[in-house]
Amino acid sequence: MGWWKEEKLDLILVPVGFLIMCIYHLFLLYRYLNCPEVTAIGYENHNKKAWVEKMLLLDAKDRGFAVAVLNGHLSASTSLSSISLVLCSLIGALLGSSSNNILTSSFILGDTSQSTSTIKYISILSFFLLAFACFVQTTRHFVHGCFLISMPTGDVPVDCIQKAVLRGSNFWAVGLRALYFATTLLLWIFGPIPMFVGSVVAVVVLYCLDINKEPMIQYSTNKTGNGGLLKRIGQELSEVVEVFEHHGRP
Structure with a gap:
């Protein structure tokens, strides 16, 4: 019975917990590919596409706010990529260390052998490296979006800027998911039972966060930009002329 608890718990609970995360x-x-409106990611991407269209209605000199918004995303992705890299270095140092006291403690219910400990560290390290790579790609695409949206001539197609912003957002989402996987695998250090429970709790919480019940915002499709502004100015001038004509009558 002791052999069952110490050895087979890792062989059963860890793959099942990891499989639950993968299936979810x-x-x-x-759902995102077929019904994006029912997911939070699809809802956010819909708003970001409309945001790019609205920002392009402004003159290039007035798009400083748009660049500031993208710079905020750049700062967040840079911070998370740095954190992921630091954690990778820390895990690499622990992996190369000969002392694994925390993994051989008596309070851990599961396999505490050296080979299992190595698999734990390598699994966690892999997902942190994946998160680091995704956040680097996020930074790359947002930087590209900043260059395009600040183009002074304004002849950059809307689709190009939308593609850069959405790709950066998608890499950001994948990087966060990699961190979620890494977090559940970190619980494996304390045994297979915490890892399995953490996986189930993570799936329940993520399902509540990923579902979207709000209807898609239907933004106006006016793409004339300066044309609408000129039209409004023309209407105001016409009203002023009518006032002068009215007061100029005998």
Whole structure:
């Protein structure tokens, strides 16, 4: 019975917990590709596409606010990529260390062998490296979006800027998911039971956060920008002329 508790718990609970996380994210990917309006990611991307269109209605000299918004995303992605890299270095140092006292403690219910400990560290390290790579790609696409949206001539197609912003947002989402996987695997250090419970709790919480019950905002499709402004100015001038004509009558 002791052999069952110490050895087979890792062989059963850890793969099941990891499989639950994978199945949920495959389900989320399926919903996002087929019904994006029912997912929070699709709802946010819909708003970001409209945001790019509205920002391009402004003159290039007035798009400083748009660049500031993208710079905020750049700062967040840079911070998370730095944190992921630091954690990768820390885990690499622990992996190369010969002392694994925390993994051989008596309070851990599961396999505490050296080979299992190595698998734990390598698994966690892999997801932190994936998160680091995704956040670097997020920074790359947002920087590209800043260059395009601040183009002074204003002849950059809307689709190009939308593609850069949405790709950066998608890499950001994948990086966060990699951190979620890494967090559940960190619980594996304390045994397979915390890892399994953490996976189930993470799926429940993520399902509540990823579902979208709000209807898609229907933004106006006016793309004339300066044309609408000139039209409004023309209407105001016409009203002023009418006032002068009215007061100029005998």
